[in-house]
Amino acid sequence: MVLHEVDALVRDDIMVYTPDANFNGSDSLTYTIRDTGGLTSTATVRLTVTPVNDAPVAAxxxxxxxxxRTATAAVLGNDRDIDGDELTLVAVTTPAHGSAFIRGSTIVYAPAPDFAGTEVITYTVADTDELTATxxxxxxxxxxxxDPVIAQGESAELTTSEDA
Structure with a gap:
């Protein structure tokens, strides 16, 4: 009997046990062997599957x-770690039209003067065991x-109302 869905195969007198993805804990496996005379014997193997740290997933x-104007993005809110590890923002790429830096768990972006359009930058998060996602x-x-600007050496005519 196997408590969790697994692959348990016998090949060349070797049993291979593969637990579900991300499963850890106790399990057991009951098996029966038969000799050439038809006699059988049944045994149960108790297994302990130890956890491993999985990398985070960044969205x-x-x-x-x-x-x-500068803008700030709190990017960790939709990033996950299946192990429940705390995530940290560890890197951000240099934007093509401005600058970006990490402040705590946020990215601060400052566009280049007079830039308007779309900018895409990449950031990296790490879990407590330093596994990363981007x-x-x-x-x-x-x-x-x-605001309108008059360059030095140029003139402009300005008309205004008396009570303005």
């Missing part, structure tokens, strides 16, 4: 930002209506 994120942060930077 992609989206952040909406605005031209010329995901993407898609940043949508909206354009802003910039």
């Amino acid at each position: 992609d994120d989206t952040l909406d930002g605005e031209e010329d 995901a993407a942060l898609r940043i949508n930077v909206a354009a802003r209506n910039d």
